[in-house]
Amino acid sequence: MNMKLDSVKMILILLGYIVYFGNMVNVNNHFVDAERVENFSDFEKPQAKIIKTTHGDTYECVDFYKQPAFDHPSMKKHLFNYKLRRASSSKRTSNENFGFLWENGIGCPNGTVPINIVTKDEFLRLSSFSKPRGSWNSSNNQINVGNDQHHFAVSRTKERKRKRYTGATMVVSINDPKVKYGQTSSSRMHVQFGDDFIQIGWIVNPKLYHDSKTRSFVYTKAGDNQCYNQMCSIGIISVRSDFPLGSILGPPCVRGSKTGSYDTFGLLKDKINGNWWLEFKGVEIGFWPAIRFQHSYAIKIEWGGEVYSAFMPSPQMGNGHFPDKHPAFDAIIFNITTFDENYIIDKWVNNTEIFRDNYHGYNVINGRYGVYSYFPSKHIIYFGGPGNI
Ligand SMILES: *[C@@H]1O[C@H](CO)[C@@H](O)[C@H](O)[C@H]1NC(C)=O
Ligand SMILES: *[C@@H]1O[C@H](CO)[C@@H](O)[C@H](O)[C@H]1NC(C)=O
Ligand SMILES: *[C@@H]1O[C@H](CO)[C@@H](O)[C@H](O)[C@H]1NC(C)=O
Ligand SMILES: *[C@@H]1O[C@H](CO)[C@@H](O)[C@H](O)[C@H]1NC(C)=O
Numbered sequence: 562m563n564m565k566l567d568s569v570k571m572i573l574i575l576l577g578y579i580v581y582f583g584n585m586v587n588v589n590n591h592f593v594d595a596e597r598v599e600n601f602s603d604f605e606k607p608q609a610k611i612i613k614t615t616h617g618d619t620y621e622c623v624d625f626y627k628q629p630a631f632d633h634p635s636m637k638k639h640l641f642n643y644k645l646r647r648a649s650s651s652k653r654t655s656n657e658n659f660g661f662l663w664e665n666g667i668g669c670p671n672g673t674v675p676i677n678i679v680t681k682d683e684f685l686r687l688s689s690f691s692k693p694r695g696s697w698n699s700s701n702n703q704i705n706v707g708n709d710q711h712h713f714a715v716s717r718t719k720e721r722k723r724k725r726y727t728g729a730t731m732v733v734s735i736n737d738p739k740v741k742y743g744q745t746s747s748s749r750m751h752v753q754f755g756d757d758f759i760q761i762g763w764i765v766n767p768k769l770y771h772d773s774k775t776r777s778f779v780y781t782k783a784g785d786n787q788c789y790n791q792m793c794s795i796g797i798i799s800v801r802s803d804f805p806l807g808s809i810l811g812p813p814c815v816r817g818s819k820t821g822s823y824d825t826f827g828l829l830k831d832k833i834n835g836n837w838w839l840e841f842k843g844v845e846i847g848f849w850p851a852i853r854f855q856h857s858y859a860i861k862i863e864w865g866g867e868v869y870s871a872f873m874p875s876p877q878m879g880n881g882h883f884p885d886k887h888p889a890f891d892a893i894i895f896n897i898t899t900f901d902e903n904y905i906i907d908k909w910v911n912n913t914e915i916f917r918d919n920y921h922g923y924n925v926i927n928g929r930y931g932v933y934s935y936f937p938s939k940h941i942i943y944f945g946g947p948g949n950i
């Protein structure tokens with residue numbers, strides 16, 4: 562568990578051009594050439610190596626350039642400057658290598674990345690279901706229409722103090738809410754760029770993953786497109802041959818236990834080319850090219866729980882309990898940080914407000930100071946609930 566994200570390291574990440582991601586693909590001068598772009602249909606053909614995680618999930622090792630994101634029209638017009646890089650060679654951590662997640666102990670071969678195999682039918686089925694979103698358009702205690710319920714219990718940046726952000730991070734507890742097929746429950750960070758956004762964190766989504774396990778996810782909305790993970794051409798471009806997006810996290814926290822399971826997520830803008838990078842456990846996992854988004858800064862950020870249900874009643878959020886304002890008993894997101902337009906870190910993030918749309922099902926509490934000595938933290942958000950509304 563690497564939860565260290567100090568400012569020195571963050572600066573190194575953002576300036577981290579010197580050390581590029583050496584053991585990934587071999588790209589001439591790190592420029593990707595337009596001819597390499599392939600069709601989505603090519604991606605569907607089972608041509609690549611199949612490998613398994615220790616949990617038994619299968620992933621396809623896809624050539625770096627055959628990722629769906631290379632099918633996007635913008636990728637055909639541009640020569641991309643991919644300076645793939647890690648934070649700093651001097652800042653290596655034991656978690657830098659994700660080989661332990663795989664049956665083969667390594668992951669995919671060099672030059673390829675693991676992708677969850679998804680058929681076009683599956684993709685179309687998922688695209689009309691459970692579109693994640695921000696809480697800003699929801700109102701307090703709104704009357705739900707029975708189906709298509711969407712609920713939030715979040716802490717979010719205040720609109721009247723609108724800023725331009727270049728990044729945000731969180732440490733999130735891993736929980737296992739009870740979720741039925743046709744429902745989702747996530748603990749996530751939502752970063753809004755104009756009308757576009759990126760969500761990162763964990764989700765239980767039986768329709769997407771065919772089980773009720775807690776799994777990592779990213780969700781991208783850019784223009785008219787939106788999708789999970791690498792499922793469409795505006796999705797994330799993975800750079801790790803050993804990190805399976807969508808794999809099982811945990812084991813889930815045991816309520817009342819002082820030792821829990823936590824993971825660190827970050828979304829950071831590259832200082833030079835403006836690409837947005839996903840960090841997991843302090844390691845760069847992949848990126849979204851800057852030109853995907855109309856706006857080059859994030860304007861709003863929120864952290865917390867989001868649930869969706871196609872029917873009544875709604876599912877659990879977090880650990881299924883209303884928050885008690887205690888780190889051992891609640892689903893939490895803590896040590897949240899933001900980066901301003903000058904890439905300066907804010908480790909307090911005092912400019913937030915809480916929002917939950919229906920207190921009968923879910924709640925959220927903002928705590929700021931290290932009240933519990935065994936659990937040092939700055940900004941901590943307690944949230945969750947039984948749902949059932
Ligand atoms: C991948 O490349 C790295 C660095 O070039 C090398 O150390 C490693 O052995 C390679 N792995 C495989 C599986 O070829
Ligand atoms: C993409 O697919 C279409 C139809 O399957 C094909 O005609 C075209 O040549 C493909 N393009 C590339 C770059 O592979
Ligand atoms: C809020 O609703 C408006 C109009 O329906 C839409 O254009 C906008 O994208 C929504 N914003 C968010 C953050 O969902
Ligand atoms: C945020 O609030 C804390 C507690 O009141 C305070 O110590 C800190 O200086 C504030 N930080 C900023 C950046 O305003």
Ligand SMILES: *[C@@H]1O[C@H](CO)[C@@H](O)[C@H](O)[C@H]1NC(C)=O
Pocket residue numbers: 564565566732896937938939
């Ligand atoms: C959270 O922040 C506190 C106070 O800055 C620090 O002592 C602690 O190590 C951090 N924990 C994690 C998991 O990042």
